[in-house]
Amino acid sequence: MRAASLPSAGPAVSPGGTPGHGGQAQRWSPWLPWRGRRFRQAATAVLVVTACGTVAAQGTLWTQVPALAIVNVVTSLTFVFTGLTLYRQPGQRGVAWALMLAGVCRSLDFVDTWNAGPWPVYDVVCGGMDRVFGAWALLRYPNPRLPGYQRVFLIVLASWMLVGRTLIAVTSTARWNGESPSAWWPALMVNRRLFGLISVVVNAGEGVLGVAILVFLVMRLVQTRGLDRIVIAPVIVAGLAAAVAGSATAVVQMLASPGATPNGAFLTEGVVDLAVPLAFLIAVIQRALLLNNITVLAAQVSAGADVSAVRYALRATLRDPTLDVLDLSAPGPSLHDGDASASVGDGRAGASAVAVWDGPQPDRLVEFIRTEAGTPIAVIIADPALARYRGLFDAAVQTSGLALKNAQLQAQAARAELEQVRASRARIIEAGLAERRRLERDLHDGVQQHLLGLAAQLTAAMTSTADPAATAAFGQARDELKVVLRELRDLAHGIHPAVLSQGGLAVALEDVTERLPLPVRVIAPVSRAAPAVEATVYFVACEALTNVVKHSRADSASVVIRMTDTWLDMEIADDGVGGATPDGQGLANIVDRVRALDGDVTIDSPPGRGTRLVVRIPCE
Amino acid sequence: MRIAIAEDSGLFRSSLALLLEASGAHVTASTSTGIELLATIAASPPDVVILDIRMPPSFTDEGIKTAAELRRIHPRTGILVLSTYAQTRYASQLLETVSTGVGYLLKDNVTDAPALMDSLARVAAGETVIDPTIVRRLLHSNRKPSKIDMLNDRERAVLRRMAEGRSNLGIAKQLSLSARTVETHITSVFTKLGLDQTDNDNNRVRAVLTFLRSADPGP
Numbered sequence: 052m053r054a055a056s057l058p059s060a061g062p063a064v065s066p067g068g069t070p071g072h073g074g075q076a077q078r079w080s081p082w083l084p085w086r087g088r089r090f091r092q093a094a095t096a097v098l099v100v101t102a103c104g105t106v107a108a109q110g111t112l113w114t115q116v117p118a119l120a121i122v123n124v125v126t127s128l129t130f131v132f133t134g135l136t137l138y139r140q141p142g143q144r145g146v147a148w149a150l151m152l153a154g155v156c157r158s159l160d161f162v163d164t165w166n167a168g169p170w171p172v173y174d175v176v177c178g179g180m181d182r183v184f185g186a187w188a189l190l191r192y193p194n195p196r197l198p199g200y201q202r203v204f205l206i207v208l209a210s211w212m213l214v215g216r217t218l219i220a221v222t223s224t225a226r227w228n229g230e231s232p233s234a235w236w237p238a239l240m241v242n243r244r245l246f247g248l249i250s251v252v253v254n255a256g257e258g259v260l261g262v263a264i265l266v267f268l269v270m271r272l273v274q275t276r277g278l279d280r281i282v283i284a285p286v287i288v289a290g291l292a293a294a295v296a297g298s299a300t301a302v303v304q305m306l307a308s309p310g311a312t313p314n315g316a317f318l319t320e321g322v323v324d325l326a327v328p329l330a331f332l333i334a335v336i337q338r339a340l341l342l343n344n345i346t347v348l349a350a351q352v353s354a355g356a357d358v359s360a361v362r363y364a365l366r367a368t369l370r371d372p373t374l375d376v377l378d379l380s381a382p383g384p385s386l387h388d389g390d391a392s393a394s395v396g397d398g399r400a401g402a403s404a405v406a407v408w409d410g411p412q413p414d415r416l417v418e419f420i421r422t423e424a425g426t427p428i429a430v431i432i433a434d435p436a437l438a439r440y441r442g443l444f445d446a447a448v449q450t451s452g453l454a455l456k457n458a459q460l461q462a463q464a465a466r467a468e469l470e471q472v473r474a475s476r477a478r479i480i481e482a483g484l485a486e487r488r489r490l491e492r493d494l495h496d497g498v499q500q501h502l503l504g505l506a507a508q509l510t511a512a513m514t515s516t517a518d519p520a521a522t523a524a525f526g527q528a529r530d531e532l533k534v535v536l537r538e539l540r541d542l543a544h545g546i547h548p549a550v551l552s553q554g555g556l557a558v559a560l561e562d563v564t565e566r567l568p569l570p571v572r573v574i575a576p577v578s579r580a581a582p583a584v585e586a587t588v589y590f591v592a593c594e595a596l597t598n599v600v601k602h603s604r605a606d607s608a609s610v611v612i613r614m615t616d617t618w619l620d621m622e623i624a625d626d627g628v629g630g631a632t633p634d635g636q637g638l639a640n641i642v643d644r645v646r647a648l649d650g651d652v653t654i655d656s657p658p659g660r661g662t663r664l665v666v667r668i669p670c671e
Numbered sequence: 672m673r674i675a676i677a678e679d680s681g682l683f684r685s686s687l688a689l690l691l692e693a694s695g696a697h698v699t700a701s702t703s704t705g706i707e708l709l710a711t712i713a714a715s716p717p718d719v720v721i722l723d724i725r726m727p728p729s730f731t732d733e734g735i736k737t738a739a740e741l742r743r744i745h746p747r748t749g750i751l752v753l754s755t756y757a758q759t760r761y762a763s764q765l766l767e768t769v770s771t772g773v774g775y776l777l778k779d780n781v782t783d784a785p786a787l788m789d790s791l792a793r794v795a796a797g798e799t800v801i802d803p804t805i806v807r808r809l810l811h812s813n814r815k816p817s818k819i820d821m822l823n824d825r826e827r828a829v830l831r832r833m834a835e836g837r838s839n840l841g842i843a844k845q846l847s848l849s850a851r852t853v854e855t856h857i858t859s860v861f862t863k864l865g866l867d868q869t870d871n872d873n874n875r876v877r878a879v880l881t882f883l884r885s886a887d888p889g890p
Contacts, residue, residue: 500680507686507781511693514784565812
């Protein structure tokens, strides 16, 4: 009577509390169904009444075979107790009723030992009902309902037994059935031959139907998968054992001399029958113990698990190979991808790896994992049978959800960090460029203007004086000043080409290509790009054209620049000898400069068919 | 000759004024921006105005804007742009804005006082002057139109002088040829290059420069 004496289960339990999901799952225990004061009172009452009735039903057995009486009482009470335990579990009310009725009917199987009143007739007619109820529970647990054909089968079995045995009773006397003549008997149409015939037919039918039940049980054992198998295997095995024991008793009973009672066989059967409700209790405990799997799951997915790791761990934990976890978080912006279409977030990365979530799936168990803000980041699609393990399933979902959310946060943090690095790199490039432009302007507008002024003064002095020696000295100084001016101009241009800042790429490239010893066609938009982009493109063009002049032996070349709102493309092509190797220092410099702006460089230089360098740089 | 200067750099501006005065010219105004210059010379426009290209406020092409405005207000004043940039594009841009009595010279010309004064005189006289450095770059550019290959050396020399803005007489004097011979060469050049023979010397400069700058990377 442990259940009845259980203290109210702690402050967290409210009266009438239902077996819940989520947070309560952590405290899930086999005794959970006994929660609630009113239910405990009712269950205790049922147990007390059953105990009294069962003790009474054993009749004279207490004096003749007390061991059998004790076994019967204990077995019946265990059935009822198990039924009460299952009563509050989701979807198990039918199984609970079947077990309780089996327990009650079983205790009544020995009511004929009273040898009086209607009890012997009841025993002959209804003596097998405990097996029907037991089969019902065994075939159903833990499903919410029986398969249709099995339900029909059990009804046919019950009807066959009740009708057949009633016919046996009315065509016989109490003595023919081994009962005491002092009992009341409905001997309406006593006929020895009819009784014999009906007995054979009814018993044969019961035998055939009994074998069918064995087949059903074996089928369940073979067919059940996943968590169900762990839970129901002991139940089915116990059921098969009970069926075998029952059949053995029946055989012994048939072979025994009339009037003799095979009490040893009954005792054995009673003890074996006890295994059935105990197996159900084990199953209930087993379900509770499944929660331990969550510990394993948590360990598996603790450190930055991605969707596929969570999928693998969940399949193992919930023993559902059909389970799937789909990533619903939008694919992040492509970090470094030259393919323009990649910037269109179409989730192709997810599509290539696993199936894509395409809406509700009514025949599957579906659970979404959401961020605190409610945005779904993943969906778990599982076998609907897992709904019977709601506590376990919810705990598993919560554990995986934490892991996935954690992983997402980590990824976000990494992305933010990368963004920061890129932003600071862009700032450094920008600052370096600004510094070069400032330096160039200082040289151009400051130093150069001063030197030019000096040259003008020298010229003025030359004009003013008639002294040939002075004129010669001024002339020499002026000539040296010209050299300095030229050097200064080259220096300033090397630091930053002023023509680029002033006229943009089109003008600057025209300026460059005009000086080259081969004709270069320049097609460039007049519109301006960001200074850093223009500087890089200009640098790349100069570097590439230098290579064309030095190595390509080309007759002509072309520079084509196209700009959109998001990209700048430049293609530099020549008709030279080709065969440019992408590992040269010049190209390495180009690649470095372009990569610094998150751009891409491709080079195509088949021997004898010219060289084509394509640069693509993102623009804001 | 009366000259006004708009030049951003103070040292260069004063040195230039010194040079011009020493060479016999009279500097009537000297300012650091084109707008100030226009205000200063409004009452008595000089014969020639010398402009820098990059000046405040935007330091881009104020010189060319000022030239356009100046020509609108004082059509008889010559304009000489002094620049540190040997870019043909600026020269073309200037000629598209103002077609006569205009010049584009590099500042390095201040080292040659007679040449500078000659250019000022030509601009004041309504001629067009283009810096020989720029013309040379155009003629030696890889992008020069392939038709130029059809010209002989003498015709090429004539073409170069035309691009610098020389008149027929100037060309004749420089090449020691008779004016008639020069005219024959010019006709030949225009025919070979497929250009329209214009009667106006200044339009001729523009046509030649436009031809030289036309992007034709050969066959």
